[in-house]
Amino acid sequence: MSLPAAFLDTVEHLIPRERRFDDPLSTLAFGTDASFYRLIPKLVIRVESEDEVATLLKAAHAQQVAVTFRAAGTSLSGQAVSDSVLLVLGDNWNGRDIRDGGKQIRLQPGVIGAQANAWLTPFGRKIGPDPASINACKIGGIVANNASGMCCGTAQNSYHTLAGMRLLLADGTLLDSEIPESVTRLRESHGALLDQLGELGRQTRANTELAARIRHKYRLKNTTGLSLNALVDYDEPVDILTHLMVGSEGTLGFISAVTYNTVPDHPHKASALIVFPDVETCCNAVPVLKQQPVSAVELLDRRSLRSVENMQGMPVWVKSLSAGACALLIESRAATQSLLHEQLAHISASIAGFPVEKQVDFSEDPVVYNQLWRIRKDTFPAVGAVRETGTTVIIEDVTFPVEKLAEGVNRLIALFDKHGYDEAILFGHALEGNLHFVFTQGFDSPQQVARYSAFMDDVAQLVAVEYGGSLKAEHGTGRNMAPFVELEWGSDAYQLMWQLKRLLDPAGILNPDVVLTDDPQLHLKNLKPLPAADEIVDKCIECGFCEPVCPSKGLTLSPRQRIVMWRDIQAQKRAGNDTRQLERDYQYQGIDTCAATGLCAQRCPVGINTGELVKKLRGQVAEHVKTADWLAENFHTALSGARFTLRAANGARRLLGAPRLSRLSAHLSKVSHGRIPQWTAAMPQPLKAISFGPASNDARPRVVYLAACVSRVMGPAAADREQTSLLDKTRALLEKAGYQVVFPENQDNLCCGQPFASKGYAEQAEHKRQELINALLHASRGGLDPIYCDTSPCTLRLVQDLAETRLDLYDPVRFIRTHLIDRLEFTPQDEPIAVHVTCSTQHLGESQALIDLARRCSKQVVIPEGIHCCGFAGDKGFTTPELNAHSLRSLKDAVQYCSEGISTSRTCEIGLSNHGGIDYHGLVYLVDRVTRPRNL
Structure with a gap:
């Protein structure tokens, strides 16, 4: 069924075309969250303001159009998918207001949780919720799902740390609970609604049996159903309303801003791993620890430990643990080190009487405790990495009363065995009795769906009925537990939830079937396929952790969406469907606009580098093999051609003037589909080919200087205040520090191969890489001398698989910090400096x-928020300039007070200078300016 014409008319007049998506590629790409459900929206709208959301809600309310809100889409239970209209938060939802020395913070829903904590760090504070996805999930989702985490417990979740909220009701009406005039206006316009909320609160508190049940349920971690505790904890209708919104998963209204009471972020911490001989002993230690000054106690069963025992860096003894072993990962934090030591003594004494199979004592060493927490954090991706292609990873999230934790663990393990989930693992937040269990599941046959259905029925009966626990502790009800809400809560509480839903969303337009549903089989419908696509990405679990660092997200596709679309294209091909239009769309959306820098792999729980898939796809259509061969063999000629092009562009600038040339080249680049590069004022001037003389033999230590091809061709821009080339500046700095600088022979024909690799010519790229390595071996006297590479992307490419070559290779940052700091005296400048950390760095x-070096050089260092990759990506800044512009769209505001910027990649610096409005230079310019030789 199509959307009503009146609603579409409102949308078309309100939202620009570039923020409306109804094509098959976009709707499928957005029809994916981290859950195992998929619904394809009819329309996706990227909203950028509260007024837009309000107008859309009014139209949806009037036309009976279902609406779902999406922030980051990291939710695990199907809360952020829709087959109607999906409203996705755009860029303009990142506002914050830090109050009272950090004791409160007001945040808009598009702020990533980790970013909120970064803003609060100088105040020694943080937000209470600490979900495992905090580096990707956003405040809107954290509040709407009442997400918690490892240290949060129940006391510090969004519900209990809420200080105020700004929200839109289903009909678009605005309430800001912190503004008395807004509350007054709501009483005037929706007095009956507030009266009914107040009355429901009085009735609920008067029903002693129901009120007691609600209080009992929220003694535990619980996100099953709506937050009925609002009705017993508050009597003021506005307070009831705002607290009902917490955990409502977008079914009662839109959260436009939230104010948190923050919590202390103690700087001193220590962690220990205690392995007990069996589950009972392990779980019996938990109530004892609950009375101690611990901030987190994480349980890991033997299966979860086994899932990570072969990972690099894991303690060897993990493999030798007994079959029934069960571990607790314990952390304690304190404001001072002496208090921490006092706490650790109390904790250790409290469990000294328990038998222990193995333990890692409390350590404050970051290397040790980070490794211990890696054991815990790698369990979920470990299951994802070994699953069969075509299956999905399901993570469920239940709570047992802590006193029944041992029984609950053993009963769950028995259910894994009963239903044949041999790979299932169990871990969780033991202090709260909150257990996560992870297993793999296929949905491509009725038998597999029936198996899953039987298992979930047994889990629901065990947790909700036998033990009076909660079926959803912190991941939200979503679609997969909506059919079980009544089983857990009972009829009275369930009907009360429906009353609240109908009161606040009488038209039933907000995220229907999420949290509450009339369909007992809902959790078995619209199951997401994960078909084979390519071995590089087949392990993807579509969690979306990669998205915050992707430069093309919001312009075209994110890594998650690239994989979703490639999976669909491959599945449709196997089904015999015509995919030509999808593939044409994917060429630009998925391939041409991918920076392929691999930052996504750093955030991916299973280490997937989507850029590798893109490079492979580029290679499959790379048609100019002979040209690539010729360029590889005649690289010096190619560099001469590049110098000629830059010389011509510089001549055109002198003839036409910079503004006119910029406009003309932008037009030519567009009509040529990027084949003619776009000129900007940051375009470098050409460098003359440099002849390198033979090395002199003197007493100074030698360093081999590898000048990247871009450093040998590209000089400063005409308008740059620095007119010394990177090559000359670097040589001067090295000599200032007392080094004899030598160069590889035939340097103008050398290349690391990166330009070939990025275009899909892997064979030619490897040929150039090996040729360069051989030249460096010769120049460094077999690896005797250190090698300084002036560009970090080239360094990264060269250091791969270098173990057997004996080369001692450095990028600018590592060489300066290890070889130059002791040879130079630094006098930091007053002028503020912007730092761009390249992907390769x-x-x-x-x-x-790099940041520490910048702070050694300048008293004021600015690191722009939210810019992880500049999007220039070699030559993409010339051929696909919109990628660079999109990635750096917030740069200018962030660096406007800086005197210059620094980086470690000449091409990145072109785009940074262009979009930042200040000159960006290599790190060596700054270091050279603020140093003088140290008398050794």
Whole structure:
């Protein structure tokens, strides 16, 4: 059924075309969240303001159009998918207001949870909820699902730390609970609704049996159903309303902003891993620990430990644990180190009487406790990485009363065995009796669906009925537990939830079938396929953790969406369907606009680099093999051609002027579909080919200087205040530090192969890489001398599989911090500096080192928020400039007070200078400016 014409007319007049999506590629791409359900929306709208949402809700209310809200789409239970209209948050929902020295923070729903904590870090505070997905999930979803986490418990979740809320009701009416005038207006316009909420609260509190049941249920971690505790905890209707919104999963209204009472973020912490001989002993220790000053106690059964025992960095002894072993990962935090040590002594003494099979004592060493927490955090992806292609990973989330935890663990393990889920693992937040269990499930046959159905029926009966626990502790009810809400809560509470739903959403337009449903089989419908597509991405669980770092997200597709679409294309091909139009659309959306920098792999729980798939697809259509061969063998000629092009562009600038040339080249680039690069004022001037003389033999230590091809061709821009080339500046800095600088022979013909690899010519790329490695071996006297590479992307490509070559290779950051700091005296400048950490610097593990170096050079260092990749991606900034512009759309505002920016990639610096409005230079320019030789 199509959407009503009157609603579509409202949408078309309100929302620009570029923020409306109804084509098959976009609707399928957005029809995916982290759950195992898929619904394809008829229309996706990227909303950018509260007024837009209000107008759309009014129209949807009037025309009976179902609406679902989407923030990050990391929800696990099917809350963020729709077969009607999906409203996706755009860029303009990132506002924050830090109050009272960080004791409160007001946040808009598009803020990523980790970013909120980063803003609060200088105040020693954080938001209460700490979900495992905090680096990707957004405040809107955290509040709407009442997400919690490892340290949050129940006391620090969104419900209990809520200080105020701004929301839109189903009919578009606005309420800001912190503005008295807004509350007054709501009483005038919706007095009957508030009266009814107040009356429902009085009736619920008067029903002593129901009120007691509600209080009991929320003694546990519980997100099953609506937040009925609002009716017993508050008597003021506005307070009831705002607290009902917490955990309502978009079924009662739209959360436009939330104010949190923040909690302390203690700087001192220590962790220990205690392995007990059996489940009973392990679980019996939990109530004892609950009385101690612990911030987290995580349970890991033997299966979960087994799932990670072969991972790099895991303690060897994990493999030798007994079959029934069960572990607790314990963390304690404190404001001071002395208090922490006092707490650790109390904790250790409290469990000293329990038999222990193995343990890692409390450690404050970040290396040790990060490894311990890695054991816990890698369990979920470990199951995802070994699942059969075509199956999905399901993570469920239940709570047992803590005193029944041991029984609950053993009964769940018995259900895994009964239903044949041999790979299932069990872990969770033991202090709350909250257990996560992860298993793999196929849905491509009736037998598999029936197996899953029987298992879930047994789980529901065990947890909700036998033990009086909750079927959803922190992941939200969603679609997969909506049919079981009445079983858990009983008829009276369930009917009360329906009363609240009908009161606040009388037309039933908000996220129908989520939380509450009339369909007892809903959890078995609209199950998401995960068909084979390519071995590079087949392990993807579509969680969306990759999305925050993707430069093309919001312009075209994110890594998750690229995989979703490629899976669908391959499945449709196998089914004999015509995919030509989809593939044409995918060429630009999925392939041409992918930066292929691999940052997604750093965030992916199973390590998938979607850029590798894109490079492979580029390789399959790479038609100019002979040209690539010729360029590889005649690289110096190609560089001469690049210099000629830059010289011509510079001549055109002098002739036409920069503004006119910029407009003309933008037009030519567009009509040529990127074949003619776009000129900007940041375009470099050409460097003359440099002849490198033979190395002199003196007493100074030698360093081999590998100048990347871009450094040998691209000089400063005409308007740049720095007119010394990167090559000359680097050589001068190295010599200032007392080094003899030598160059590889035949340098103008050398290349790391990155330009070939990014275009899909893997063979030619590897040929150039090996040729360069051989030249560096010769220049460094067999690896005796360190090698300085002035561009971090080239360094990253070269260091792959370098173990057997004996080369001592450095990017600028690592060389300066390890070889130059002791040879130079630094006098930090007053002028503020912007720092861009390139993708390759992140992959090399030098991000913090770059920031630390910048702080050694300048008293004011700015690291722009939310920019993880500049999107220039080699030559994409020339051929697909919209990717670079989109990725850096917030840069100018962030760096407007800086005198310059620094980075470690010449091409990245072109785009950064263009979109930042300040000159970006290599790190060496800054270091050279603020240093003088140290007298050794």
